[in-house]
Amino acid sequence: MQSTARKSFSRSILLPRCPTGIQGLDEITGGGLPLGRPTLVCGSAGCGKTLLAAEFLVRGAVQFDEPGVFMAFEETEAEINANVASLGFNLAGLVRQKKVMVDYVHVERTEVQGTGEYDLEGLFVRLNHAIDAIGAKRVVLDTLEVLFATLPNEAILRSELQRLFRWLKKKGVTAVITAERGRENLTRHGLEEYVSDCVILLDHRVNDQIATRHLRVVKYRGALHGTNEFPFLIGEKGLSVLPITSLGLHHNVTNERIGTGIPRLDAMLGGRGFFRGSSILLTGTAGTGKTIISSNFSSAAAKRGERVLFFSFEESPNQIVRNMHSIGLRLEPLVRRGLLRFHSARPSLCGLEMHLATMFKEIAAFQPDVVIVDPITSLMELGTVSEGKGMVTRLIDYLKAGHITSLFTSLTQGGHALNQSEGGMSSLMDAWMLLQDFEGNGERNRVFYVLKARGMGHSNQIREFLISDHGIDIVDAYIGPSGVLTGSARAAQEALENAAVLTGQQEAARLKREVERKRTAIERQISGLRSEYEAEAEELRHIAEQVGISTLKLTTERAASGLRRQADAKTAAGTLRKSRSARKRQ
């Protein structure tokens, strides 16, 4: 009961915020710094206090139309202009537009002598005048503590500073006060006692030779805020805080599928490739063809007209283009058409956060549909395991929010491809492909399989992965009684089978020829017999004809001779007729 009452109470008096416009800082603080109140930013030298303050002011003037006063105690206006210009801010221009006013407060210690009680009205008047002159809503005091070194009588100074903070509150400006980090306290002179609304601590740590800046909101009165330490960096466009833990899983998904550029692989993934916007991990030991698959994937996407951003942490762009040429993959036309863009950098160039920020910047600038990171493992080695995982999480979330398909390759050392920290990373991935070496028969062969593919049916088969002059081939590995055979063993087994088939075919052909020959022989025999028979029949007919003719002749001749002899002519003629009809009857 009580807790709910308190909760609703705290919500009802939720402090109004003043957005800083600094990437990530507003996320952590739930909208910005407390509006109309002073905020203390402390940290040791070189932490970026002044830059944070300056960016707060500049972004206020540019993005939120809130003019600001920069009261500098350490640097002159020209110096501040130059420093801030390195982050792409045109402070001098804003000063000309009367959106920012810079007041350099300088007190030379050697010139100053104390002669009794004093107050800081000079400072108040200057500040007041500056605020009123441009209608400032924001004020930066950098670094107030200089006064401790120059002005006499610390007791007076303290009470005056206290009065200053009260006055700032009353004035209703959102103030950022920077202070040096003290040895035991947050600040060297205990300013945190007076500025109690919001305290931000900056820190610069070197871990394993790699320096990382951290930001922590120590205190934020009357508001919920992220209490973690967040890495932040100073990039070309100002500060960016990387709140890994403040990202959520809220991205939309699509059912669209995209091909991988390797038809056989598409077939293994239900025939249609990966989901658009999914994150894909490709794990393999050295030299198994991770970059080749990545290049194929990018080339296929670019040929569809999609934009591909290829982060390479091992090879230079030219080297990749040349190497892919050797397998018949031409990337340079795609690069020329602006569809494929390489970004190469050595992992050790800078820290993890800087890499991440660079990648974000590149992605935001190029607006790709597909992002390749080759290999992600060399980046992850830069930090601790949890930092690396945090980075990948953030990158994936960022890409997924933009529906960008991502392919990460992961190099594993020796042995089995699975025994590395990929176990941790893989849980972030939607699909996981594995490339592996099989050694045997005095050779090394690549095999390939899909370990997981969320949301789609996929083949569970191990395939042999071949790289030739004309690209990638995924072929069925031979699976027989002696296990999975690859490479020359598979070729030998296949040759063996081919030979067996060939022998069978030859045998069948021989049998067929034999039968054919037999058939022709029989037919020939039959036709011989038939012709013999026909010859005999012909002869018989011939003989019969001969007999008939000779009979007729005989009769005719007999009749003729009878006529010649003039005897019994009629009888003779009758006989002739008789003999003719007799022949007909025959």
Add this chain to the structure above:
Amino acid sequence: MKARSAPAPRTPKPAQDPDRFVLRLYVAGATVRSRAAILRVRQLCATELQGNCDLEVIDIFQQPTLARRHQIVATPTLVVEFPRPMRRFIGNLMTTADLVFQLDLETRRRLTT
């Protein structure tokens, strides 16, 4: 000795007399502290400097831009423009021993008398 309040301070004119003091007192409003400081500095001019000085009292409430131009942080501030080097004395001038020492007034007085 005349204390001009308000409009003045252009660039301080180098005094004809190189030993002549040019003083500026910056105060913030007509507070007790301001008044005490003005009183003290006038006294100083009359006694220690024997009138050999130009004093200018500036109220930064009325001329806030001057506070910026002349790097005034605390009030009251007494700026000794001439003779060089320029020096600043912060406070209500209740303890002037330092000031007298700094400006080397004792020796000057001894020399002049």
